[in-house]
Amino acid sequence: MEHCLDGVVATSTRISHVDGEAGRLVIAGYALEDLAPHAGCEEVLHLLLRGSLPDATERDRIGRDVAAKRELPSTVRVVLGEAADRSVPPMDALRMAVGALALGPAGNAEDDALTVVGLFPTIVGNYWRLLHGETPVAVRDDLTHGAHLLHQTFGVEPSTDATRALDTYLVTVCDHGLNASTFTARVITSTGSDLASAITGAVGALKGPLHGGAPGPALQMVFDIGTADRAEEVIRARLDRGERLMGFGHRIYRVRDPRADVLATAAERFYGTGSQRRLYELARHVEATALRLLRERKPDRRLDTNVEFYTALLLHGVGLPVELFTPTFAVGRVLGWVAHCIEQRTRGRLIRPQSVYDGPTEGRHRPLANDAA
Ligand SMILES: CC(C)(COP(=O)(O)OP(=O)(O)OC[C@H]1O[C@@H](n2cnc3c(N)ncnc32)[C@H](O)[C@@H]1OP(=O)(O)O)[C@@H](O)C(=O)NCCC(=O)NCCS
Numbered sequence: 129m130e131h132c133l134d135g136v137v138a139t140s141t142r143i144s145h146v147d148g149e150a151g152r153l154v155i156a157g158y159a160l161e162d163l164a165p166h167a168g169c170e171e172v173l174h175l176l177l178r179g180s181l182p183d184a185t186e187r188d189r190i191g192r193d194v195a196a197k198r199e200l201p202s203t204v205r206v207v208l209g210e211a212a213d214r215s216v217p218p219m220d221a222l223r224m225a226v227g228a229l230a231l232g233p234a235g236n237a238e239d240d241a242l243t244v245v246g247l248f249p250t251i252v253g254n255y256w257r258l259l260h261g262e263t264p265v266a267v268r269d270d271l272t273h274g275a276h277l278l279h280q281t282f283g284v285e286p287s288t289d290a291t292r293a294l295d296t297y298l299v300t301v302c303d304h305g306l307n308a309s310t311f312t313a314r315v316i317t318s319t320g321s322d323l324a325s326a327i328t329g330a331v332g333a334l335k336g337p338l339h340g341g342a343p344g345p346a347l348q349m350v351f352d353i354g355t356a357d358r359a360e361e362v363i364r365a366r367l368d369r370g371e372r373l374m375g376f377g378h379r380i381y382r383v384r385d386p387r388a389d390v391l392a393t394a395a396e397r398f399y400g401t402g403s404q405r406r407l408y409e410l411a412r413h414v415e416a417t418a419l420r421l422l423r424e425r426k427p428d429r430r431l432d433t434n435v436e437f438y439t440a441l442l443l444h445g446v447g448l449p450v451e452l453f454t455p456t457f458a459v460g461r462v463l464g465w466v467a468h469c470i471e472q473r474t475r476g477r478l479i480r481p482q483s484v485y486d487g488p489t490e491g492r493h494r495p496l497a498n499d500a501a
Contacts, residue, residue, distance in 0.1 A: 131483075131484065133481070138311065138479065138481075139314065139472075139476060141305075141468065141471060142156060142179065142471070143156055143176060143303055143464060143467050143468055143471060144304060144305055144464065146304060146305035146380055146381075148380035148381045148383075149382055149383070150383070151381055151385065151386050152386060153386045155172065155175070155303055156176055156179065157175075158175070158181075159386075160300065160390060161386060161389065161390055163299060164296050164299045164300045164390045164394075165390065165393065167181070167299055168187075168273070168274075168295050168299070169272060169273035169274060169295055169298050169463060171187050172302055172463060173190060173245060173273075173463050174186060174190045176302070176303065176463055176464065176467035177190075177238060177241060177466070177470065190242075191272070194242050194273070195269035195270070195271070195276075196269060197242050197243040197246030197247060198246045198247065198249075198269065199250070199267055200247065200250055200251065200254060201229065201230075203228045203229075203230070204225045204228050204229065204251065207224050207225050207228045208224075208225055208254060208255050208258055209258060211224055211225075211255065211258075212255065212258035212259045215259065218252065218255055218256065218451055218452060218454075219334070219340075219455055220335070221251075221255045221259075222248075222251055222252060222331050222458060223328055223331040223332055223335065225247075225251045225255070226247075226251070226324060226327050229243075229244070229247070230324070231243065231244070231323050231324040237323070237473060240322075240323045240466075241467070241469070244327055244465075244466055245462055245466060248458065248459045248462045249273060249274075249276045249277035249280055249459050250267055252281070252452065252456070252459060253265075253276075253278075253281035253282075254280055256280075256281050256449075256452060257280075257283065262283070265279065265280060265283040267280070271286075271291075272295055273298060274286075274291055274294035274295040274297075274298050274459075275291040275295075277294065278290060278291065278294060278446065281448070281452070282447065289398055289400075290398075290445075290446040290447065292398075293394055293395075293397075293398040293442055293445060293446050294446050294456075296390065296391070296442075297391060297439065297442050297443065297456075297460065298460035298463075299460070300387050300394075300435070300460070301387070301435065301457055301461055302460050302461065302463040302464050303463065303464030303467070303468075304461075304464070305380075307339065308333045308339050309330040309333035309334040309339060309340075309465065310461075310468050312326075312329045312330050312332070312333040313327060313330040313465045313468055313469055313472075314469070314472045314476065314479060315479045317468075317469045317472040318476050318477065318478050318479040323466065323469055326465070327462065327465055330461075330462075334461065335454065340454040340458070341454055343374075343375075343437075343440035343450075343454075344440065344453055345374040346374040346437050346440045347440035347444055349362075349374060349375070350410060350411050350440075350441070353414055354410075355410070356409075356410055356413040359413055359414050359417040359418075360421070363414070363417055363418055363421050364421060367421060367422075367425055373418050373422065374436065374437075375415075375418075375433060375434060375436045375437030375440070376422060376431050376432065376433060376434060376437070377432075377434060378432070381432065382430050383430065383432060384432040384433055385432065385434040387434075387435040388432075388433040388437060388438055391435065391438035391441075391442055392412075392433075392438045394438075394442055395408055395441045395442045395445065396408060398442065398445050399441075399445060407444075407445075408441065411438075411441050418433075419431075419432065419433065439457075440453065443456055
């Protein structure tokens with residue numbers, strides 16, 4: 129049997145709790161559906177780092193502190209420039225840029241955390257512009273975390289609707305128990321290593337298609353279907369070919385992913401009555417058809433909508449290209465990563481699981497011919 133720590137409790141945390149049976153996600157004491165539609169990233173960062181929601185003054189202060197860290201260090205600029213010259217994919221560029229940060233183990237943990245959080249949207253947006261031969265724009269300190277990403281990417285003032293939609297998304301994905309990238313960050317931190325190393329490892333884990341990569345294909349399925357009357361035929365054909373429907377099913381949730389509900393509501397509000405409303409209606413129809421057909425095919429396996437389905441719709445709506453979907457996920461998840469690193473550093477132990485050896489044991493070393501004499 130393959131051992132992959134399924135169901136193993138590896139640490140305790142006050143940062144988030146995932147209840148897969150009940151379809152519940154609690155972020156530092158607050159149900160996601162209560163938090164995400166109302167709280168901005170700055171409030172949630174305060175909650176994750178300091179354990180309580182801020183009042184307005186505290187929120188503004190932590191927002192200003194993060195915004196003051198947005199300027200790229202010169203080494204990171206050089207790395208991004210070189211990466212763009214070689215057309216490196218955005219997640220690799222993000223990993224390289226974080227790896228180029230010099231945050232020492234002796235640093236102030238919260239200060240380092242704010243630096244990493246402040247830099248993430250700058251790195252992602254700045255790199256997107258470089259990759260497309262455009263000049264990066266100067267950072268602004270009067271924008272929220274989400275608005276900062278949109279501004280760095282597109283170089284224009286983001287709309288209120290887009291900012292609200294993106295902030296809801298970023299809060300929705302800010303933390304999710306001991307997922308692979310968070311676990312990676314905690315393992316690295318547990319060795320006494322620094323925050324930049326831990327976050328570099330986390331970005332590497334998130335990059336893998338089994339962790340951060342499904343929203344692109346989920347959106348593509350909606351585009352491929354095109355009109356509601358084709359949904360059943362296209363989905364049936366995919367299932368007949370043994371394909372998995374992207375945006376459905378989850379390893380932990382046995383009911384609907386609570387994040388899907390939050391993002392579906394945000395998508396409905398964002399698409400409103402505008403010209404893009406048709407895309408939202410189509411996605412709802414595709415979702416309903418997919419759920420019906422999955423139930424028909426797998427009556428004993430509860431396959432429900434996961435976070436990726438509405439992520440795709442929402443990020444597409446705010447204008448972000450598919451290539452930036454996973455980096456945008458990182459811009460949200462970095463809030464949780466830094467909080468976990470600090471928690472691990474203050475109360476965790478070296479994480480050192482064991483393995484079952486299943487290789488041979490009877491080998492005998494023979495000196496190589498040249499060594500015999
Ligand atoms: C997320 C995912 C990997 C979870 O997988 P899992 O819990 O290990 O589920 P299993 O692999 O045990 O699958 C159980 C059964 O349901 C089927 N199934 C699972 N997800 C499915 C999907 N999205 N579409 C069609 N069938 C699916 C499997 O084929 C399997 O059928 P089988 O028993 O006949 O082989 C899986 O649901 C998936 O691939 N989803 C699509 C990708 C996606 O949206 N990922 C983002 C997750 S947030």
